[in-house]
Amino acid sequence: MRRITFIQPVLIVSILLAACLPAFSGSLDSFQGEKGELKISGGTAHIPVMKEAARRIMMANPEIQISIAGGGSGVGIKQVGEGLVDIGNSGRKATDEEIGRYQLKLFQWAIDGVGPVVNPENPVKALTKDQMKDIFAGKVNNWKMLGGEDREINIYTRDEASGTRAVFWKKGLDKGAITSFAHVVVSNGAMKSAIAQDPYGIGYVSVGHIDTTVAPVALDGVVPTIETVQDGAYKIARGLYSNTRGEPVGLTKKFIDFLYSPDGKKIIESKGFIPVR
Amino acid sequence: MKKIGELVAERTFLLSALASSSITVAILAFMVFMGLPLMKQAGFYQLLVKPWAPYQGSFGIYPMIVGTGCISFLSLVVAFPLSLGCSFLIATIAPKPVSKGLRRLIELMTGIPTVIYGFVGIFLLVPYIRELFRSGSGLCVLTAALVLGIMITPTMTLFFCDSFDRIPRSYLTAAEALGASRTQKLLYVILPCAKKGMLNGVILALGRAVGDTLVALMLAGNSVRVPGSVLEPARTLTAHIALVIAADYESPEFRSIFACGVVLYLFTMMVTFLVRYLSFAEGRRD
Amino acid sequence: MKTRILENFTVVFAWLAGLVLLSGVSLLLGYLFFKGHASLNLSLIFGDTPPLQALLLKQRVFEGLFPAVAGTFVLVVLSIAWAIPFGIATGIYLAEYAGPRVKRVLDALFDVLSGMPSIVIGLFGFSFAVFLHKHYSDRIGPCLLISSIALSFLVLPYIIRTTQAALEGIPLNIRLTALALGATRLQNIFLVLIPRSVSGIMSGIILAIGRCAEDTAVIMLTGAVASAGLPRSLFSQYEALPFFIYYISSQYADSEELMQGYGASIVLLFLCALLFVTAYGIRKGLSHFVFYRP
Numbered sequence: 001m002r003r004i005t006f007i008q009p010v011l012i013v014s015i016l017l018a019a020c021l022p023a024f025s026g027s028l029d030s031f032q033g034e035k036g037e038l039k040i041s042g043g044t045a046h047i048p049v050m051k052e053a054a055r056r057i058m059m060a061n062p063e064i065q066i067s068i069a070g071g072g073s074g075v076g077i078k079q080v081g082e083g084l085v086d087i088g089n090s091g092r093k094a095t096d097e098e099i100g101r102y103q104l105k106l107f108q109w110a111i112d113g114v115g116p117v118v119n120p121e122n123p124v125k126a127l128t129k130d131q132m133k134d135i136f137a138g139k140v141n142n143w144k145m146l147g148g149e150d151r152e153i154n155i156y157t158r159d160e161a162s163g164t165r166a167v168f169w170k171k172g173l174d175k176g177a178i179t180s181f182a183h184v185v186v187s188n189g190a191m192k193s194a195i196a197q198d199p200y201g202i203g204y205v206s207v208g209h210i211d212t213t214v215a216p217v218a219l220d221g222v223v224p225t226i227e228t229v230q231d232g233a234y235k236i237a238r239g240l241y242s243n244t245r246g247e248p249v250g251l252t253k254k255f256i257d258f259l260y261s262p263d264g265k266k267i268i269e270s271k272g273f274i275p276v277r
Numbered sequence: 278m279k280k281i282g283e284l285v286a287e288r289t290f291l292l293s294a295l296a297s298s299s300i301t302v303a304i305l306a307f308m309v310f311m312g313l314p315l316m317k318q319a320g321f322y323q324l325l326v327k328p329w330a331p332y333q334g335s336f337g338i339y340p341m342i343v344g345t346g347c348i349s350f351l352s353l354v355v356a357f358p359l360s361l362g363c364s365f366l367i368a369t370i371a372p373k374p375v376s377k378g379l380r381r382l383i384e385l386m387t388g389i390p391t392v393i394y395g396f397v398g399i400f401l402l403v404p405y406i407r408e409l410f411r412s413g414s415g416l417c418v419l420t421a422a423l424v425l426g427i428m429i430t431p432t433m434t435l436f437f438c439d440s441f442d443r444i445p446r447s448y449l450t451a452a453e454a455l456g457a458s459r460t461q462k463l464l465y466v467i468l469p470c471a472k473k474g475m476l477n478g479v480i481l482a483l484g485r486a487v488g489d490t491l492v493a494l495m496l497a498g499n500s501v502r503v504p505g506s507v508l509e510p511a512r513t514l515t516a517h518i519a520l521v522i523a524a525d526y527e528s529p530e531f532r533s534i535f536a537c538g539v540v541l542y543l544f545t546m547m548v549t550f551l552v553r554y555l556s557f558a559e560g561r562r563d
Numbered sequence: 564m565k566t567r568i569l570e571n572f573t574v575v576f577a578w579l580a581g582l583v584l585l586s587g588v589s590l591l592l593g594y595l596f597f598k599g600h601a602s603l604n605l606s607l608i609f610g611d612t613p614p615l616q617a618l619l620l621k622q623r624v625f626e627g628l629f630p631a632v633a634g635t636f637v638l639v640v641l642s643i644a645w646a647i648p649f650g651i652a653t654g655i656y657l658a659e660y661a662g663p664r665v666k667r668v669l670d671a672l673f674d675v676l677s678g679m680p681s682i683v684i685g686l687f688g689f690s691f692a693v694f695l696h697k698h699y700s701d702r703i704g705p706c707l708l709i710s711s712i713a714l715s716f717l718v719l720p721y722i723i724r725t726t727q728a729a730l731e732g733i734p735l736n737i738r739l740t741a742l743a744l745g746a747t748r749l750q751n752i753f754l755v756l757i758p759r760s761v762s763g764i765m766s767g768i769i770l771a772i773g774r775c776a777e778d779t780a781v782i783m784l785t786g787a788v789a790s791a792g793l794p795r796s797l798f799s800q801y802e803a804l805p806f807f808i809y810y811i812s813s814q815y816a817d818s819e820e821l822m823q824g825y826g827a828s829i830v831l832l833f834l835c836a837l838l839f840v841t842a843y844g845i846r847k848g849l850s851h852f853v854f855y856r857p
Contacts, residue, residue: 067791067800084704154414180502189814198414286749290656297653298672304687362580370577388839390777392805396812397591427587460570488680490780515682549674
């Protein structure tokens with residue numbers, strides 16, 4: 001609900017601008033006269049921003065078609081490298097090997113974090129890092145051991161292609177084990193709705209995605225919010241990247257430029273991330 | 278002498294038949310071709326018995342095979358008695374109008390989209406199972422099997438009804454002449470005669486259960502471990518393909534899903550030939 | 564005495580089973596309607612866009628299901644268009660030309676194809692698209708074209724089977740009349756046999772349409788995406804109803820999106836039921852025979 005109410009005025013204004021005063025549509029000006037298709041895939045944390053940006057661009061210019069798929073960071077990098085899509089998003093920095101192999105150009109347009117989340121009904125809202133490592137390793141398997149109800153802990157994790165998983169595993173779990181008991185979900189959105197439905201679940205999600213349906217878990221006393229990520233207090237931070245093969249040209253370039261424009265930055269902020277610079 | 282048009286037409290029909298049938302072969306060839314590097318490197322048999330731990334370099338699909346087996350077997354356990362009962366109702370027990378209406382309804386049920394079973398399962402059954410057993414997340418083998426069981430029941434019921442229908446009229450008339458009640462006719466004439474046809478139905482329904490992707494993907498939790506109980510999550514071969522499809526095309530993860538594909542393909546073939554064999558056997562007996 | 568108990572037990576058991584199945588399915592449907600009926604209105608499909616403008620492709624729809632419905636529609640039309648010529652021609656060949664030995668081999672192959680899990684066909688389509696992309700053209704990737712071809716593989720057996728069954732079911736006297744009057748084999752097929760089996764073939768086609776509209780596993784691997792707008796060419800990615808339902812079920816952002824998911828489920832359900840009833844009206848006693856011919 002919160003999101004909708006926020007977007008509506010913005011939307012109405014942008015529709016009005018697009019419809020009546022094309023000259024003042026600012027950041028969208030550059031799309032005048034462009035046409036064609038733009039395929040985007042990869043990082044699932046990026047999807048809300050991508051969708052909103054695509055919607056604005058397509059509204060301003062009906063000749064442009066933008067398709068957005070998920071899949072995970074690994075997929076984004078591979079698909080853009082293979083030329084299957086124009087922009088491959090990733091929630092982790094592409095490795096040097098990947099950059100070299102596909103001549104990737106990286107565009108970091110936002111800062112994000114990865115935070116552990118539980119259901120809002122769960123009384124356990126703070127953990128130490130060691131406790132969290134034990135939970136994900138399967139050593140601590142009951143909420144009672146952490147001061148919660150006497151119920152099993154249901155662990156949710158992401159698939160192997162996920163950049164969120166890679167970042168969380170590296171910075172949150174110090175490359176510790178994730179038990180194979182864990183449920184596997186395929187996107188940040190899916191993680192959020194899974195935790196929102198399971199009162200005894202724990203998972204991790206892009207900080208920008210945290211809303212009232214899930215509760216962030218304070219890690220060593222620091223609650224993962226966009227503010228703590230920004231001031232550096234919360235350590236599991238990461239960039240959100242859009243990658244292209246070689247220098248972007250045409251529509252691809254304009255789309256990426258749009259993300260860095262004032263309008264683009266507003267979208268990024270409204271979706272809960274910190275725009276770069 | 279045949280007219281040229283006749284010949285062209287016959288050739289066209291033949292060619293399209295060959296083209297269509299070659300799809301079946303092409304799919305297998307492609308699966309094997311794509312999966313071959315990994316199968317060679319790790320050995321096909323090794324893939325079947327090893328666990329899935331990509332970070333440790335192990336790409337076995339054993340947990341998925343067990344997961345598929347558990348979920349489909351359990352769904353048969355749910356579906357078999359239901360189908361048996363429903364086909365009894367339709368065949369003899371229910372009065373004529375009821376049985377006719379029930380049959381129509383069950384035929385209609387075969388048309389319900391799979392994704393809808395999954396969708397309702399997530400929001401209705403998952404929380405219920407979680408609170409009922411007070412264990413796990415509700416995304417588990419049991420939930421998936423229950424929904425899958427309900428899903429394959431209509432198909433299975435209709436197969437049972439068909440095999441009942443194929444029993445020669447004369448047998449039934451003979452039983453009636455001897456004063457058998459409807460139930461007696463069912464138990465002592467129809468059931469023994471229709472055994473093989475029913476086996477066919479069970480096997481085909483099993484094929485459907487194994488081949489279904491969406492229900493397991495949405496409801497079984499997709500963890501990569503051999504489930505220890507029906508309340509634990511598991512992953513099926515089909516769900517595994519859907520989850521890993523996104524990986525790097527050169528990687529062993531990606532290759533491994535073709536091993537899943539081959540296993541599913543071989544299973545389909547087995548089911549088909551078993552059913553064909555049984556049908557021929559039944560045909561000979563008549 | 565013991566047999567009496569068995570008989571009574573059988574009766575009770577049968578009624579119980581019927582009750583369980585019916586209540587299971589009515590629970591499923593009831594829940595869907597109970598939760599989703601509120602979302603059923605024009606803005607479910609068209610969002611804030613005026614319906615006429617959207618249908619005439621003058622304005623784009625962003626909030627509604629229109630792109631997904633349109634995607635499914637185009638997908639179904641394409642897949643059926645690929646499957647019909649091959650399916651009917653193959654059915655004719657099997658029924659009218661094939662010798663017993665050839666027929667047995669082909670029958671077996673089509674039986675395997677009709678039992679094939681749809682995800683395997685999807686996997687085939689996906690890897691085929693990647694293969695084409697690498698070796699032929701950069702433009703080809705998972706897209707509408709690939710999806711529709713893969714789906715046509717999935718439904719091909721339905722059309723072949725119904726055509727074959729309809730032709731084989733024609734009695735011998737009708738079969739021979741035209742031939743005796745001097746018609747050629749081909750004339751006999753197109754002027755006598757096919758017109759008589761049109762209803763059978765049609766029911767097969769409609770079932771195939773239902774299967775195309777319903778299948779999720781194939782399209783999620785071969786080009787359906789979360790957001791794409793209306794498909795513009797055969798090589799573009801697209802949205803589709805069943806994929807939308809799957810997508811929403813796992814990652815709805817808020818209760819409004821979830822309501823859309825319920826709405827989409829009801830729309831899809833009605834669509835499939837409608838197709839099924841139509842097929843049924845055209846020809847009675849169908850369906851599972853087409854799935855697997857025992």
